[in-house]
Amino acid sequence: MATLATRDDYATVRPLPAVAGRDAITLASGVVAHGTIVPVARDAAIFAQEDEVAHVYKVISGAVRVTRLLADGRRHIVAFYFAGELFGLEAGDTHQFAAEAVVASRIAFVRRSAVASEAEHSGDAMWAVWRLMAQELGRAQDHALVLGRLNAEERVAAFLRDMAARAGSGDSIDLPMSRTDIADYLGLTIETVSRTLTHMERLGAIRFAGARRIHLRGGRPLAKVA
Amino acid sequence: MATLATRDDYATVRPLPAVAGRDAITLASGVVAHGTIVPVARDAAIFAQEDEVAHVYKVISGAVRVTRLLADGRRHIVAFYFAGELFGLEAGDTHQFAAEAVVASRIAFVRRSAVASEAEHSGDAMWAVWRLMAQELGRAQDHALVLGRLNAEERVAAFLRDMAARAGSGDSIDLPMSRTDIADYLGLTIETVSRTLTHMERLGAIRFAGARRIHLRGGRPLAKVA
DNA sequence: CGGCATATTGAAAGGAGTCAAGCTGTGTGG
DNA sequence: CCACACAGCTTGACTCCTTTCAATATGCCG
Incomplete structure (x- = not known):
């Protein structure tokens, strides 16, 4: 893998x-x-x-x-x-x-x-x-x-929220790591991470500016976890 | 759930x-x-x-x-x-x-x-x-x-190993907690925990003495994780 | 001995994984 | 400065492991 x-x-x-x-x-x-x-x-x-x-x-x-x-x-x-x-x-x-x-x-x-x-x-x-x-x-x-209780969508959302707080400025997130890194952090595969991000973009929750720069829109992916 | x-x-x-x-x-x-x-x-x-x-x-x-x-x-x-x-x-x-x-x-x-x-x-x-x-x-x-990288069988095996070391005596493990507790600890469902244990018993890796007392046999479930 | 919580087992569904192409974009060489 | 090339990313089709839903079974406790 x-x-x-x-x-x-x-x-x-x-x-x-x-x-x-x-x-x-x-x-x-x-x-x-x-x-x-x-x-x-x-x-x-x-x-x-x-x-x-x-x-x-x-x-x-x-x-x-x-x-x-x-x-x-x-x-x-x-x-x-x-x-x-x-x-x-x-x-x-x-x-x-x-x-x-x-x-x-x-x-x-x-x-x-x-x-x-x-x-x-x-x-x-x-x-x-x-x-x-x-x-x-x-x-x-x-x-x-x-890793124990969230599904793929929730994991990626939690990750984006964490990154927004720690490596972002405003609603813009700069992801220095590859999809492989994200997958290995979230206990998923790169395909699932990619699909999930694409899905979030389709929903309008995020917008891409290149694969590694993401803009949050209206804090939609924030709604899930405690 | x-x-x-x-x-x-x-x-x-x-x-x-x-x-x-x-x-x-x-x-x-x-x-x-x-x-x-x-x-x-x-x-x-x-x-x-x-x-x-x-x-x-x-x-x-x-x-x-x-x-x-x-x-x-x-x-x-x-x-x-x-x-x-x-x-x-x-x-x-x-x-x-x-x-x-x-x-x-x-x-x-x-x-x-x-x-x-x-x-x-x-x-x-x-x-x-x-x-x-x-x-x-x-x-x-x-x-x-x-939780991030092991499958159901590996998770249960890791759990049993941990319990054997902390709550067991010799090769006998006394599990005070329910299957629900184990499932919520391992990020699985009770059915998956139960099936996995049954499977391990069929393989001869463990033996039950009541649902909450397990004997390890030959340390078979120990073989997996680092 | 009954009754309820706990555990097991089965069948079907679903979400994530796997395998396999393409696509994108970034860096480098011509 | 453009174009190729490679790594990284996306997308698709299919598979499989785990979950879900649904009955039983087991066993502990009053």
């Missing part, structure tokens, strides 16, 4: 240790740590599924997808991250997921130890990390609800 | 403030807080979806389900919790879910503020709460993968 992104397909980006810590990265309001901003090409890996957890990441510009691969090749996208968002926070020492740039992006690498020591010394930082974790948990639970 | 558990169906259990704090509850190894152990009847609510977050809970005995209800009545089960497990930890001030006892259970109510102050004073407690949160996140992400 679909084109797979395995570890060997792309070179993993590895910032030189020597230059790490050059930039001041704002993890949360008031919480700043040193890190390195690295340009990452489209589809290049930021970390792989077996990598040791060494950093926490912030999207400076562009977009990131976090994925899991099943042994038989099925792919699941855990989450997308956009400019300003943090990702890569995991409890264990080995990444359970892989992360790749959806489009050419600039990613801040902050050493996990830097975040940890920041959190130990400052209640604010600790609190910020906690909030981030809680937000991730909420997103994952929402995602499970979408 | 299915029998619905709405807020009005059951009386919510509310421990008397006067008796709160009578028992010493172990939240994690070495982290103890005062709380109250309350008996909760089968299907009785522990908290409802709109309730203010006042407590953190620990299952002393029995089992708990945490659910979400869609406006049209569709139900999604976020998670099950068994003896020894903690639940109810949420970031906001209002519960996003409801919790009910699956069977008659004993639940420890610990004031959230007690946990918070414990965490503020002790690095250990803080760390324990963090670990719990991270574990929940991992579970939610695993659940999303199951």
